[in-house]
Amino acid sequence: MARVGLMLVNLGTPAAPRTPEVRTYLREFLSDPRVLDMPALGRALLLYGVILPFRPSKSAEAYRKVWTDRGSPVLFHGVDLAKKVQAALGPDIQVELAMRYQQPSIGEALDRFRASRTDRIAVLPLFPQNSSAAWGSAAEKVLLEGGKRWNVPTIQLVPPFYDHPAFLDALARTARPALATFRPEHVLLSFHGLPERQVRKSDESEGHDHCLAAATCCDVIGPGNRHCYRAHCFATARGLAARLDLPAERHEVSFQSRLGRTPWIQPHTDERVRALAQSGVKRLAVLCPAFVADCLETLEEIGIRARDDFRAHGGEELLLVPALNSRDAWVDALIQVVRDGIHWPM
Numbered sequence: 001m002a003r004v005g006l007m008l009v010n011l012g013t014p015a016a017p018r019t020p021e022v023r024t025y026l027r028e029f030l031s032d033p034r035v036l037d038m039p040a041l042g043r044a045l046l047l048y049g050v051i052l053p054f055r056p057s058k059s060a061e062a063y064r065k066v067w068t069d070r071g072s073p074v075l076f077h078g079v080d081l082a083k084k085v086q087a088a089l090g091p092d093i094q095v096e097l098a099m100r101y102q103q104p105s106i107g108e109a110l111d112r113f114r115a116s117r118t119d120r121i122a123v124l125p126l127f128p129q130n131s132s133a134a135w136g137s138a139a140e141k142v143l144l145e146g147g148k149r150w151n152v153p154t155i156q157l158v159p160p161f162y163d164h165p166a167f168l169d170a171l172a173r174t175a176r177p178a179l180a181t182f183r184p185e186h187v188l189l190s191f192h193g194l195p196e197r198q199v200r201k202s203d204e205s206e207g208h209d210h211c212l213a214a215a216t217c218c219d220v221i222g223p224g225n226r227h228c229y230r231a232h233c234f235a236t237a238r239g240l241a242a243r244l245d246l247p248a249e250r251h252e253v254s255f256q257s258r259l260g261r262t263p264w265i266q267p268h269t270d271e272r273v274r275a276l277a278q279s280g281v282k283r284l285a286v287l288c289p290a291f292v293a294d295c296l297e298t299l300e301e302i303g304i305r306a307r308d309d310f311r312a313h314g315g316e317e318l319l320l321v322p323a324l325n326s327r328d329a330w331v332d333a334l335i336q337v338v339r340d341g342i343h344w345p346m
Contacts, residue, residue, distance in 0.1 A: 012101030129232035277315035
């Protein structure tokens, strides 16, 4: 029987919190047509004429605020997670961490599998909710890199796990003690945002007129929105809120990290943080269930900027609830997600 491997794929990180390294990372990331889904000429003009001349220095400053002695948080949390999953699965199953952009690369992970004669590879993109820009891009890259090999390995993708009970249970186990200690007046479930056009492109309803057509379009997962990122986010939020016994009037969903002037899915996290503070909320907790590892978007965007903004508009304290990172509950849940998502024993 062929040896089995497991590849864990996250988004990526600059090699260092300096402008040249951040520029290299952003160039690769934003050159991806699944991320900036526009004609090639327009994407190049935007990237090289607007983004790369100015954004890398600002982003490098933000990265420096969260960089540690071990380097990038998303990378060292990924390394720790892979080691723990490897220990739990044992030596017969090879576990490799890869990043969609930069290092460690997907191609290098495939080379390591080949060197150990691992021919069947399960791939888990570490994005709970489906989006073409993240899950789809990682899946495409793995299949393209695998297809370049003369001896093409057998690759099976683990589907998005936004509503998997083990994932939701791990989120709840992580959040519950933090919320119990902090005792927030309100809880914000903040997911990464997407341009509205990308959500509409995932619409598989008969008339392609379901997504964003009504306020209730994400209330239930059905044939038309089964690949919809926004619907997946709301499904994750419902499952997590139920496990945490969050009253409907004391929690809500929002979307962060929007870029540019095109419409992005709403409500926007930064606007809701300010509005909640202005409405009299003094203690706000924020969970980020789209991120399985703490990163720039959680630690800097929410833990620093949103916290400062909340205080500036009348709030007293904002708590960023930590991501799953490499917690034991997440290790166990991840293995269950993989076993339920593939067709061979692991």
